[in-house]
Amino acid sequence: MGGATVVAAATVPDALTFAIAAVICVGGAFGVVLMRSPVHAALSLVATLFGIAVLFVEEDAQFLAAVQVIVYTGAIVVLFLFVIMLLGVDRKERVLADVFKGQRVVALVLGLMVLAEVVLLGRSRWTTGAHSATGSLEGSGSNVAKLGRALFTAYLVPFEVTSALLIVAVVGAVVLARRPDHRPVEPIEEVEVPLVPGPDDDPFGAVGTDEDAGGSTAPDETASTVPEHASSEPEHEPAEVPST
């Protein structure tokens, strides 16, 4: 949007900065999609977000640039990396595998449609209103001061109301993450067994052999191979707890 004015008043360093940042952005975006390792994909995302931060500086929005780096590259990507690490770093993404049938074709068509829309919107004249009353970048004063002023005048209520959102986040996370009191947390070995199965034995095959052998085999062996048995067993006892 500001692109038009930037190009009009563009000096060579401006154009150069824009070009380099744009290349970083788009290159990073491709990296996110095409990298085989999830960690590399997340790091490519850092490149994209960093490129956007550079563009913000170019647009005279220094505060946004700083926030972009601190929040997105600093916090959100680190969160992604945490999740990736927890789920297993070693798993390679099969980039070319179709998860849903026909997904690739649909994605391509939709992507082209979005591209066409962007081009169409870009070609038509962008009618924008009067310069924003609350956040105009023209005139004197620093970016941060203007933003702070807007937050505490025009956007005071939204700013205050955000606190309710934070409370929701806390309560919601506690409710969803907390296990019910009466259900014991599953022991670790029961979780780990199905995640790392032996190289040659099939856990489901093992169920069959255990059942064939009858009830004479040790019960803890079934419990360790089949997580369903282990988790459903303690459920019967706690069912009585709330009724008392």
Add this chain to the structure above:
Amino acid sequence: MTGSTGVLGALAAHLLGAGGLVLPHLNYSTILPELILLGGMLVILAASALSPRPLPTEVYATATVGLGIASLIASLVLWRDVTSHGAFTAIARSIDVDGFAVFFLVVVSCILIVAPMFAAGYLRREGITGCEYYVLALISGSGAMFMASANDLILIFLGLEILSIPLYVLAGLDHRREASGEAAMKYFVLGAFSSAIFVYGIALTYGATGSTNLAEIGAFLSRNVITSNGVLLGGLALLLVGFAFKVAAVPFHMWTPDVYQGAPTPATGFMAAMAKAGGFAALLRVFVSTFPTLRTSWQPVVWVLAILTLVLGAVVAIVQNDVKRMLAYSSINHAGFVLLGLEAATARGIAGSLYYVFVYSLLVLGSFAVVAAVGGNGDADHDISRYRGLGRRRPVLAVGFAILLLAQAGAPFTTGFFSKFYVVEAAVAAHSYALAVIAMGSAGVAAFFYLRVVFVMFSDVGIAGASDVSRGGGEIARAGAVAAEVREQDATLLGGAGASAVATLVAPAYVAAPELAPEGTPSEPEVSVSPWVTTGLVLCVGATLVFGIWPQPLVDFAHQATLIF
């Protein structure tokens, strides 16, 4: 103490002197209902955390009902202000205090008074302890209130999130059922997606008009004629998508059946009532009061949305055998009726929509409360066969449910009749004849599946004739089922409530029969209703009947609300 205030004062003076920072006047009374809910929520949260022993769920329910009543009183005080002084904006023009906003404050307060009663009975039965349901419900209600009284797109977005995120969590409140977690996940992912679309809509609208303030956007658009308004229309479309998702309008309804079915039943009722109230509050305000100049652009889109919603909601609900899922589709159908008022975009249409939302929220809360009671422990079974003979086993409950269902169908002498009547009348007055005809047809189709449940409840044919059926084999039953299907088609074609009623009278008894035949003895599910649920039902059914027979006060309220915009 004095030193610190002195420093603060000096700092403030310095800031005011240097930058001319004029802090807006914080008029707390204008957001008092919201503050009551949020403050009370914090107290409940602290009490539950600090109490040595877990408090019984009824304590929290009582507190929540009390907060609902308090916010209702605060809303009525605001209503008095508005009627005596006229509409005004407050706190840097981001809060609108007008009849429209206060109407929705009242609706939300009423939902919050009734919903905890239904939840208390359910949570006690299911052994779900803790204050979470009530805390989340209160936050959600405050979000809906902010949506209703917001005069700023940013505040509407925040209200939308504060409304929605507790609903996602409420859907997953029941840890023991997998469907509950699945519903929460589905609702969350799709809801987050729709919120993102909504924010993008805000961004484009801001880019096109230079403001997020609804009044300023409206003023800008009335001052300027925009020749190439692609960006603005794009923003408008994305805003509409965000709202349509929230109110479950077709084709953005995909989440509704699964989420409604998976969520704990009282949470479903709350979700249906609250999301529709908040969503329609903001939708109506943004489109009717902010973008009236673009009406020729958005009206056809709303027209299509309304038709799709009306038709799909009614037609798909017919084939549902799960009552909870059937009510989910019926809620989609109801959304279509509210959209009628928006499509008309007249004062009459908006009044009809407001009235509809109010009526619907009480009806749906009561209906889902009965479903929760009949569904049995752990939301085990909501199949329609469970309702067979309910009229004999629990006559009062069955009559209450019948009244709520008939009201949803639009039967006379209930609020449901007037709600449908007003929106259709508004559509006719706005010359949307096709839409009005489709709406009436869809009401006829919808009558079928409501009456089907009613008939199943009061038919003991299946039980009395159970031995006959088992002796005579399944032929009678099968013939009955075929007849029922034929009649169902007839009913669909005619689209008349009368025809559906005839079909219903004949069909379900036989449809129900085959399930009975193998057992020989009918299953008699135990239905227990706690006093809390009874109280809530009395309120819902009472409001339905009283305002159905004497509709003037509520109609006047809705009408006045649109006048003081």
